[in-house]
Every structure is written in C-alpha cells, then in structure tokens.
Amino acid sequence: MEDGQDAKIVVDGLNAWYGSVQALRDVSLTILDRKVTAVIGPSGCGKSTFIRCLNRMHEVAPHTRVQGKVTLDGQDIYAPGVDPVTIRRRVGMVFQRPNPFPTMSIFDNVAAGLKLGGLAPKAYLADIVEKALRQAALWDEVKYMLKRNGTALSGGQQQRLCIARALAVEPEVLLMDEPCSALDPITTLAIEELLQELSREYTIIIVTHNMQQAARVSDKAAFLFMGEDRTGFLVEYGDTKEIFTNPKDPRTEGYITGRFG
Amino acid sequence: MNNRPSYLRRKITNYTMMGLCGLATVIAIGVLLLVVGYTLANGISFFNLEFVTQTARPLGEPGGGMRNEILGTMVLVGLATLFGLPVSLLAGAYLSEFGGGRVGTAVRLVADVLAGVPSVVIGIFVYVLVVVPMGTFSALSGGIALAIIMLPVIARTTEEMMKLVPTTHREAALALGIRRWRTIVSVVMPGALVGIVTGSMLALARIAGETAPLIFTALGNRFGFSGLNQPIAALPIQIWRYAVSPYNTWHEQAWAASFLLVMLVLIISVLVRWFTSRLNH
C-alpha cells in the first residue's frame, strides 16, 4: 500500500443477526481513511446490514444482535461502555430513500444534528449550514428558500439535503446506503461527482447495486455474496480497478460480468 | 466527545424523560388497579348469593339484594340489542361495502361524532322523543337510549371487521355468479362474525354500566319488571342513588353492585382480548 493510506475502520470477524436469522458471517476488512469504498453484491446479501453495523444502527431494529469487533481509529465501537450516540456522531449516514424531517424548514433540517444539545452558537450555525449545503451541491438551489419546508424539494434535492444534514455535524466517516436508488440518472450523476469532492475530507462507504457506479466512484470495493442459508459473507475485497478488471474469485467475476451483460 | 459537558446533560435528560414516561404509565395503570382493586376487594365482602336472589329490604333491615336491578339491566341491555344491533350491522355493512364515496365519509364522520355525544344528552333527547309523548318513564325508552349509544360504536366495529375480510373472498363468490348482496350476507359477514361479536360484546358491557341516560328514561324503580311501558330498575342507577345516600348499609349494597358491574366488564374484556389474540396467531 502507498503512503497516506491509513486504516480508518477495521472490521474483524463481524457477525450480525435479525432474530435467529444470521445476516452476516465473519466479515473482516479494513476501510481506508479518506477513500471511497463501495460495497457491492446481490440483493439480500447483507450490504445494508454491514454498513449499519459500522455506526451501530443495526441494533436500532428490534431483536438484532452483533458479534465481532469493529474499531474506529483503534477504538472498539462495540466495547462495553461505548455510547452508540457518540459513534453515530462520528459516523454519519445517508439512507436509501430521502428522509428529511417534514415539520422542519430546509435550514432546520441541516441544522438538526447541530442543535442537539445546543452545541453550535447561533452565529456559527448559519455558516455551518451554508457550508454543508455547498458541500452537498445544493446551496445555489435553496439559498433563497431556506425557510421553506424540506419536503417542498424534488427527490434528488431532498437526498442532497439529507447529505447536507449528515455533513453538517462534520462526521469522520459517511455511510451511504444506496443513496441513488430512488433518483433519476442526472441527479445520480450529480451525487457521484459530489462523492469525489467529499472523499478529500471524508471516509465514504457506499452501498450500491449499480456496478458502473461502483466502478466510477470508488477506490476500494468489497463484494458480498450469500450462500444457500441466505447469510451474507465477504468474497473479495481490494482496489476497485483490480476487482473489476481482474477478479480473483469466480463468483465476483460472474456477478460483475453478469451485471455488465 | 465524551468530555463535552453538554453530552452528560443530554444523557441525563434522556434517562430522566424516559423515566418520566415510565412513571406516567405506572400512574395510569396504578389508578386502574386502585379503582378496580378497591371495588373488587370492598365489593366482594358485601356480595353474596342473597344479593343476586333477593330484592331490597326496607331501610334498617340488614340483607336484601338487587335481583330486580340485575334483571332490569338485563332487560334494558336486551332491548338495546334488539333495537340497536340490526341497524348497526346494516349501517356497518354500508360503510364497509358501499361507503367509499362522499356519503360514506359523511356517515363515518357522523357516526364518530355521535359516539362522542355525551350520554346525558342522549338521555334528554330520548326523554323528549319517547318519554314525553308516552307520558311515562319506561323500560322501552331506556332501551332506546342505550341503543342510540351503542349504535355508532357497533356500526364502526362492523365496518372495520368487514373491511378485514380479504377482497379475494368477495371476488371468489362473485365469480361463482353469486349476487353481491348474497356475497355480503353469506361470505363477508360470516367472515367478520367473530370480530363483530367480540366488538359488540365490549359495547354491551359498556352500556350495561351507563347511568346518565337511564335517569331520564327508565327512571329506575325498586320493583321487578312490570311491562315495557313502565319504569324499570337498573343496577347503575341504584349504585348512584345508594352512593349519595347517607346510609352505610346502602353504601355496602352500592359496592356489591359495583363489584358485579366491574366483574362483568373485566371478564368480557379479558375474554375478548384472549379471543382476538388467539385469532391473530
């Protein structure tokens, strides 16, 4: 590995369950700092579950369980005494479907995370909101309508609003769960360009169905697959270029070529 | 992150508010247990065979019971069922099967609003509607008042339960060439029967304890059933009369009667709950 490629998140022997159904088995990999990592694989192979384990969102659903070790900058996020709230502050998340808060204005949506516990002084708040909206490439479209309701925006704008909301709390890692699956191609392109920009400051992990998207935006790629028992596991992890041009595992090759037709 | 002072405050707020929500629940359930527990514990000591089989004795004589009141309440609830149930079922069927349009929406709103009309107002209404023209308080008017109270409740329950019957059942019957009304009566309604019956049982248990509308209609007497056009005794009325009286023996009778009413509501509620939870599995 070249210089400057420090480990940000180290996953070691991760298992996850929904009730008695195991969704992930023995996933181990290292996420690099300020790189874009794509998580690919067929539907139901545990991609979403995997990234939800990285900011302790998996345990939010009832009857779920996680086993294994996930370290963020060397700190075990599942160690006893670690509050998931502090982890989620550092590891932000963007969801599959845009989910702005419908009762809040655009400004308040972006400021929602900052207002928790009254962290940010009023004067800074406007600056941070503007910065987050600029980063999400939304500022020019909404700067004159910050008081408007967040649901008044189009689907693509709503998703960028959600990205801005996640960025406003200045996380170190940004998890994105198929952020473009509900969006049109043009908006998708805009968000992909955004990812390139953001990867200078943030570590990004993106789940995607779209092989071309993964090939375009990511530096590293992880291919998850599921066996007969519908439990997902990691097949291959490496540089995106390697995975797409010279996959080591026949299952990876089959999936990628199948997708490219 | 952990060192930020406000973080500790947020955590304390979190646990405090969650604790308060739990406390509110404990208070609400505590009140229920206090009321039900006290009524049952106090009532059972005055409740005996004599209470159900005997009529009232003159003041000063110990013992006696509320046989007439129990029978009266049964008659009133029976009359209410007779008047209210058919109309409720038909109205529920309309809302479920034909109630998609504006008329349906309006009727639904009226039913919900009618269910919110204070029972004392319904009592006065039936007084004007029935008691004044008849010239006498009567079992009949009491039954009508209770019927009006249960009508919107059972109509809405029927609607909800009939809507739960899968559309595929309706289509299957219609595809066999069965007419729509036959389909509703012999496929949809039987499919919803259990739900309708349990819902109606709950409504009946509730109206059995209604007092205010009976004061102006059935009036209450101390004698047995003497005709539909005569006043009739009822448990809840007697509980009220005894409760506000100054005599200890009457208070005891009121507690025993309350015991009976609460047991009725409790048993039906638990049965219905047990039944519906079994149905859902």
Place this chain on the structure above:
Amino acid sequence: MRQALIKEQAQTPGKWWRRWLRWPASSGDWVFQTLTLLAALCLVGLLVAMALYLLAEAWPSVTLFGPAFLTSTAWDPVRGVFGALPAVYGTLATSAIAMIVAVPLSMGVAIFLAELAPDWLRAPASFLVEMLAAIPSVVLGLWGLFVMVPLIRDPVEQWLGGNLGFIPLFQGPPFGVGFLAGGLILTVMSLPLITAVARDSILAVPNSQREAMLALGATHWETISRAVLPYARSGIIAGVILGLGRALGETMAVTMVIGNGYQVTLQLFAPANTMASKIATEFNEASGDVYIGALVELALVLFAVTLVVNIIGRLLVYWTVSDTSTRGQ
C-alpha cells in the same frame, strides 16, 4: 362479464334512479344497498333529530331568557329565573383541570407504549390503560366519592390551603368535593382516549424518521422529541381534542364528586356543577316548562359544544391518517 357488470353497478354509488329503471334485473342488490344506506342515514337522522328535539323542548327557556341565559348566574326554580354561566364555567374549569393533568400524563403513557416499552410489556400495558376507559362512570364516581374525595380533603387540600393559601386558587374551606375532585375524575376518564389516539399516531411515524435522527447522533429521547413527536403532532392534537370532548360531557362520576354548588369562583376547593351534572342532579325534580326548558337548553349547549369539538377532533384524525399514508416513507 355479467358478474363484472353487476359488480360495477353495485359499486357505482351515484345515479340511484338509474337502478330503478333496471329493476328487477339486479333488484336484490339494490334493495340490500338501499337498506344498508337507510340504516346508515339513521345515524345522520339521529344527530339532526337530536338538535331539533332538544331545541324544541328548550324553546320556552330560549325565548324567555335569550342570550342572557349564558351570562346569568341566577338559578332559582322558585322564581323561575335560570342562568347557565356557573354550569358552563364549571364544565370549562373541570375540563381545564383534567386537560392540565391528563395531557402530559397521556403523552408520557403514549410515548412509553409506542416507543419505550419492551415487547412483552407493550400489549398488556396497552390493555390495562384501555381498561381504564371501560370502568363504568358510576363505579368511578363511587370510588371517587368514598376513596378519592376524603384524600383530597385531607391531606391534599389541607396542605395546599395551609402552604399555598396566598394563591386564590387554594383559598376557601377544604370541602373535598368540588372543582378539583371533578377535574381529577375527568382526568381519569379522558386519559385512555388521549393516550390511545396519541399512541396510534406515534406508531404511524415511519421508521426512516427515527433512523434519520438517530444517525445524526441523537439520544433516544432527542429522537422522540425532535423527530417522532413533531411528525405525529396533528394526531396528538386530535387525541387531546377528543379527550376534551369526553371530559366536557362526562356525567355520573363528576356529578358524584363535584358537590352540587353553583358559583363562578377561582377557588378550586369550592363545590360546583357542570352542565352535565346539573342536568343529572335536577332533571327528575324539575317541573314546569321553563325549568325543564332551562335544563334541556343546558343539554343543547353541551350538545353543540361537544359536537364542534368532536368534529374538529375527528377531521384531524382523518386528515392525519390520510396524510401519513401519502407521506409514508
């Protein structure tokens, strides 16, 4: 084809007269539909009849006293002079007390049942809270009269009067029965309804809203207070309005603990009457067109008020339900 046609006919609500023309082709169907429609219209008819009959019976009082009926404090059957203000005031005051106590309490219970309770506790706890609504009013009144009222008289009113007696609310002799007791009984009666509606609208909030807030690093409570409750607010308001509607009209339990006074006063310990309790207490002893008319006019006012409150509450519930289903994410 034929079945499809019949079905279509039956499902088309308008143009009922066309079906007359088709008689007897699908006579069974439209006879049945007409029958059910009549039953449904029965409900509408009842509501309209209620307004008209009450107005007719109240007419002697309406014409005699006019609008002054609502502002006069006199209630003198001997002289035949009647005014409703103390009863209206009693209804509003006791309902206000009930809302002040019941709303925060119900919110806590609703949040606990919908968001916090572990699975095994949720169903039984919901059942118990709903049971509270099933206790007959007269039984609650009996309990209130013999258990709650003595406790309110001493220590509650003794203590409040002794320590906070400089506040007008807590002045006057501690009767036990009165505004405070009535308000507390109404709290018990409106709590289950408010809780049920609020709980259902909290449960209707999509999970994506909770996850969005949690992922920003919010605590459980912050998620509830900043994402869930705002989203569910119209349903919660509807619950409060419906609870108010119930409190305004509750009769027996209040009648038994309110002490049969008739005054407009700030003193919470004073005996009072609500519109409903006034009717329940006096109707059977009333004689003469004017006296009965005055009591029926009270019922008419109560009917009108609860009608408006319930219509607003129900429309809010409908609006909330359809709104969350279209907004569902």
